[in-house]
Amino acid sequence: MTESTLFTVAFILYIGALIVFFAALFARREGWARAGLVLAAAGFLFHTAALVLRTASSGHAPFTNMYESLSFLSWSVVLAMIVFGRKSRVPGLAPYLMLIAVALVALASSPLMPKDATPLVPALQSYWLWLHVSVTLLGEAFFAVAFVASLLFLGAGSEEKKERLDALAYRAVAVGFPLFTLGGLVFGMVWAYRAWGRYWGWDPKEVWSLITWFVFALYLHTRIVMGWKGKRSAWIAIIGFLAALFTYFGVNYILAGLHSYA
Amino acid sequence: MRSIVKFFSSVRLAIVLIILITLASVLGTFIPQGRSTAEYAARYDSLAGLFTTLQLTRLYSSAWYLALLVLFALNLVVCTVVRFGAKWRRAFGPAPAADPQALMAMKIKGRFRLSLPLAAAKDKTIAALRADRFRVTETPVGGRTVLRARKRRLGLFGSDVVHLGLLVILAGGFASGLGGRRAEIGLLEGETADVPQAAFRVRLDKFETEYYPKGGVKDWKSTVTVVENGAPVLTRVVEVNHPLTYRGISFYQTSYGWDWQKSAFELEVRKRADASFSKSVSLKLGERAAVDDVEITRVAIRQFVPDFVLGEGGKVQSRSQEPRNPAALVEAWKGEERIFSGWVFARYPDFGSGHPEGKSPFAFVLKRYEAAPYSVLEAAKDPGVNFIWLGSLFVVAGLFLAFYWPPREITAVLEETQGKVEVTAGGHAAKGGEAFQAEYDGIFERIRRPS
Numbered sequence: 001m002t003e004s005t006l007f008t009v010a011f012i013l014y015i016g017a018l019i020v021f022f023a024a025l026f027a028r029r030e031g032w033a034r035a036g037l038v039l040a041a042a043g044f045l046f047h048t049a050a051l052v053l054r055t056a057s058s059g060h061a062p063f064t065n066m067y068e069s070l071s072f073l074s075w076s077v078v079l080a081m082i083v084f085g086r087k088s089r090v091p092g093l094a095p096y097l098m099l100i101a102v103a104l105v106a107l108a109s110s111p112l113m114p115k116d117a118t119p120l121v122p123a124l125q126s127y128w129l130w131l132h133v134s135v136t137l138l139g140e141a142f143f144a145v146a147f148v149a150s151l152l153f154l155g156a157g158s159e160e161k162k163e164r165l166d167a168l169a170y171r172a173v174a175v176g177f178p179l180f181t182l183g184g185l186v187f188g189m190v191w192a193y194r195a196w197g198r199y200w201g202w203d204p205k206e207v208w209s210l211i212t213w214f215v216f217a218l219y220l221h222t223r224i225v226m227g228w229k230g231k232r233s234a235w236i237a238i239i240g241f242l243a244a245l246f247t248y249f250g251v252n253y254i255l256a257g258l259h260s261y262a
Numbered sequence: 263m264r265s266i267v268k269f270f271s272s273v274r275l276a277i278v279l280i281i282l283i284t285l286a287s288v289l290g291t292f293i294p295q296g297r298s299t300a301e302y303a304a305r306y307d308s309l310a311g312l313f314t315t316l317q318l319t320r321l322y323s324s325a326w327y328l329a330l331l332v333l334f335a336l337n338l339v340v341c342t343v344v345r346f347g348a349k350w351r352r353a354f355g356p357a358p359a360a361d362p363q364a365l366m367a368m369k370i371k372g373r374f375r376l377s378l379p380l381a382a383a384k385d386k387t388i389a390a391l392r393a394d395r396f397r398v399t400e401t402p403v404g405g406r407t408v409l410r411a412r413k414r415r416l417g418l419f420g421s422d423v424v425h426l427g428l429l430v431i432l433a434g435g436f437a438s439g440l441g442g443r444r445a446e447i448g449l450l451e452g453e454t455a456d457v458p459q460a461a462f463r464v465r466l467d468k469f470e471t472e473y474y475p476k477g478g479v480k481d482w483k484s485t486v487t488v489v490e491n492g493a494p495v496l497t498r499v500v501e502v503n504h505p506l507t508y509r510g511i512s513f514y515q516t517s518y519g520w521d522w523q524k525s526a527f528e529l530e531v532r533k534r535a536d537a538s539f540s541k542s543v544s545l546k547l548g549e550r551a552a553v554d555d556v557e558i559t560r561v562a563i564r565q566f567v568p569d570f571v572l573g574e575g576g577k578v579q580s581r582s583q584e585p586r587n588p589a590a591l592v593e594a595w596k597g598e599e600r601i602f603s604g605w606v607f608a609r610y611p612d613f614g615s616g617h618p619e620g621k622s623p624f625a626f627v628l629k630r631y632e633a634a635p636y637s638v639l640e641a642a643k644d645p646g647v648n649f650i651w652l653g654s655l656f657v658v659a660g661l662f663l664a665f666y667w668p669p670r671e672i673t674a675v676l677e678e679t680q681g682k683v684e685v686t687a688g689g690h691a692a693k694g695g696e697a698f699q700a701e702y703d704g705i706f707e708r709i710r711r712p713s
Contacts, residue, residue: 034350111415119474122502122515178661195503197444197514197642199650200435202322204291214284218277225273255291 003057011105013043015106018102021095031159033094035068037085051075054236058117063133064124066252067113072134073248074104076141080250084145088255090158090161090168096148128191136209140244142176145169147241150234163221165210166230169237170223177216180244184209204255208247217241270340279334290321323439329475335432342425346470349422353415353669356401360408360673365688369695370702374710375682380407383683384676390708391672394701407676412669420664427656434649441645447513450521450636454489457641460511462490467497469637471518482515484637500639506652510643517638523547527590528630529561529606534623542629550595558594558601558624565591565630570607578605585631592626602626668693672702685709 001009001141017040024032054062063069078101078229085094107113125173149169156162188209189199222228270273293313302310302319318326326671364370376383384407388398396411429446437598445458449466456463468485487497488508498506499643506513523687531553531662533539543561545551567580578591587609594602674687687706691698 057518119476119478119480122479125481126503128503174665178658178665181661186658189650189654193647194505195514197505197512197516197640198644199438199647202290202295207287207291207322211284211287214280215289218284219281221273221280223275226277251291 001049001173003053003099006046006053007109010043010047011102013039013046013110014098014102014105017043018095020046021098025095029092030091033091033239036083036098040078040242041082042095042193044075047071047075047078051150054117057101060120060124061130061133064120064129065114065118065136067108067115067202068117068135069248070104070108070113073137073140074101074108076138077101077144079102079138080141080175084168084172090149090152090164092152093145093148093168096152097145100144100148123195125167125192126195128187128194129230132183132187132191135179135187137183139176139178139180139183140248143173143212143237143241143244145172146176146237150237154231154235162230166233168205169234172241173216173219173237178218183212185213205247205251206215208243210249212240212243215243267340267344270337271344272337273341276334276337276341279330280698281339283327283330283334286321286327289318290327293318295320295322296320304629311408331432331435335429338425338429344424346422347539351420352671353418355413356399360410360675362675362677362686365673365675365686368690370689370691370699371687372702372706373684373686374706375679375684376710377682380676380678380683383685384409387583387674387676387709390482390705391674393708394705396670396672401643405677409674409676411672411674414667414669417663417667417669420660420662420667422658423663427653427658427662430649430653430656432653434646436646437649438644438646441643443643445641446516446638448519448638449484449640450564450634454682455670457511459643460509460641462488462509464497464513464639464641465489465494466569466637467638469518469635471635482518482637484515484639486513486639512642512644514642515637516640518635520567520568520633521587522583522633525566525631525633527563527566527628527632529563529590530627530629531555531558531561531594532625532627533557543703553594557596559596561592561594561626563590564593564603568631570605574681585627588628588631590628590631592628594624594626669697670698670701672705 017036020032020036020039024030024036051062054068063072072211079099081094081097081101085097117212146169149165149172153165153169153183156165188206193199215236219233222236224234297319302313306313313319317326321327338675364558366373378386387409389408391398391409391411398409398411399663401408443459447455447457447464449455451469451573452464454463454465465487466484467487470483471623472480472483474480480672481501485497486500486506487496496508500513500515502515526544529543529545531541531543541553541555543551543553545563547563547566550560552560566585568585570587571579571581571583573579587607589605589607592602592604592606593600602624606626606628611627668691671690672687674685677684687696689702
């Protein structure tokens with residue numbers, strides 16, 4: 001099978017998982033949700049194979065343009081969904097995370113995204129490409145978990161549900177924040193220093209990743225030191241994920257800078 | 263003094279500062295930084311002056327942004343120091359006089375009796391706690407024995423390690439800003455240049471551009487030799503992502519180009535009336551070269567652009583340094599009479615026939631245009647960079663400590679009553695409550711089990 005076939009199969013399985021998850025949510029059938037998880041996991045395997053195949057055929061890390069990085073981000077979101085969806089007993093989490101993953105895959109497969117594997121420009125020829133991008137996007141996938149949990153929190157009725165969602169969002173930030181710090185900021189600085197001769201240049205993408213970092217730092221401090229929980233925490237996590245999203249997309253299309261690869 | 267410390271020890275101040283720094287940073291990404299006055303005037307009109315006065319056009323090095331960072335650093339220092347003592351005592355200090363009532367008020371707790379003598383009950387409790395890697399200290403208080411068990415105490419200091427790392431990074435940033443130097447050095451092959459503020463020079467031995475088979479640049483490689491006291495010291499290939507560092511100065515491959523003004527050309531002269539006539543002339547820019555023919559005696563190239571484009575008002579410009587559309591302004595004479603002046607395009611040899619002076623009896627083909635390639639290296643000295651790596655290490659290690667090494671604490675009070683030993687215990691963990699409850703239950707089940 002070619003990479004694009006594998007990718008399409010993964011896409012179809014994800015859509016199947018999405019439908020089953022929502023059916024389970026609205027029909028309140030927990031057994032169905034398990035079937036959805038199986039579909040999502042199957043899609044994840046095909047998606048993994050597609051990424052491996054692309055890496056093998058292009059000879060470089062599969063995140064050098066918008067199509068590739070969207071594909072990898074959606075892969076990370078599905079991974080985060082499997083990690084958290086299995087353990088947490090929050091029925092809304094899997095469907096809405098899957099919705100984000102499917103939206104990302106759909107965006108990646110849209111005709112707007114050039115899919116050709118292009119040879120790497122000199123600046124991207126570095127093993128830091130692997131480390132910087134993969135760890136950052138993984139971190140952002142866990143921010144997506146916190147985002148969904150926080151949105152569900154704002155919509156939840158019962159106190160018990162709210163408490164669970166609040167704790168879930170915190171746990172997701174606890175995974176995402178160290179990953180984002182390491183991948184986005186630290187590895188980013190190391191790579192920038194090797195490629196451009198400076199570790200920090202106030203490039204819009206750099207500044208926005210710092211902004212994202214600050215928002216989640218705010219989340220942690222208001223929560224741990226000042227005891228903010230619930231609604232206010234949820235809003236900060238939502239803003240944090242939106243900042244991460246803007247760092248990822250918005251900066252490329254709205255603000256010009258050095259960092260214009262993907 | 264005390265009020266200053268109090269002001270800076272507040273987490274509220276930290277939160278206000280984080281919000282202010284974040285908003286300022288956002289603003290700086292929407293106002294382009296470090297552009298020319300004219301550009302700001304065109305973009306912001308009457309607001310341009312205000313923006314410049316408020317230093318919004320170089321926001322990240324503005325006095326007020328730096329002041330926010332300094333306040334943030336002070337806040338970090340004071341917050342961390344003020345809280346450190348209590349944390350230290352909590353981790354390593356002696357057990358406070360625990361009272362069973364207080365323990366029963368904790369979230370994770372238990373009370374039971376053991377039919378054992380006090381010494382045996384104590385040993386059993388200590389052994390069970392140690393089996394789960396708790397470090398146990400024992401304090402007799404009155405008739406009671408207080409056991410305090412702690413593990414993963416370093417986790418308490420995760421946030422302090424992060425804060426220390428941030429301070430080191432901020433210090434590194436200031437060191438880079440104050441002591442960092444950068445200079446671009448353009449070198450033709452074979453040239454040697456001084457390195458600013460260094461007692462050595464660099465020579466470019468070779469510069470190559472590698473292309474992919476389908477086009478597109480694969481790599482720029484500069485073979486650079488460091489020359490110290492007139493003698494070569496070392497030779498390295500400098501590529502993007504592979505800088506050369508010598509005596510604290512790093513050299514980066516940043517740009518490249520061609521020295522078009524010193525190009526060597528070959529121009530072919532043809533006659534439209536005589537297909538068999540063809541003469542090639544080698545010449546340099548601005549130089550008149552003889553053609554050796556009665557109808558056309560000399561030719562010259564007055565101007566050359568590698569990437570021809572017509573700018574505003576029909577002005578000839580070069581869009582880039584790359585030879586994408588090389589064009590030469592050719593002039594020709596017959597004796598002292600100028601008989602031709604027009605642009606000749608290497609990629610479009612027939613284009614010149616439509617030049618403004620009408621159909622000339624001559625045609626020119628720009629057959630060769632060669633310029634020496636040059637490489638631009640950036641020489642950078644950054645005294646802050648090692649602070650950045652050290653600080654980053656602290657930040658990441660601290661984050662993992664804070665999130666994944668949660669400290670746990672169990673206090674148990676053993677009291678002899680009516681021939682039995684009453685054990686009251688309480689557990690405390692800032693994070694991971696559920697997992698801790700399970701661990702706690704396991705330990706106390708082992709203690710209660712008759713041996």
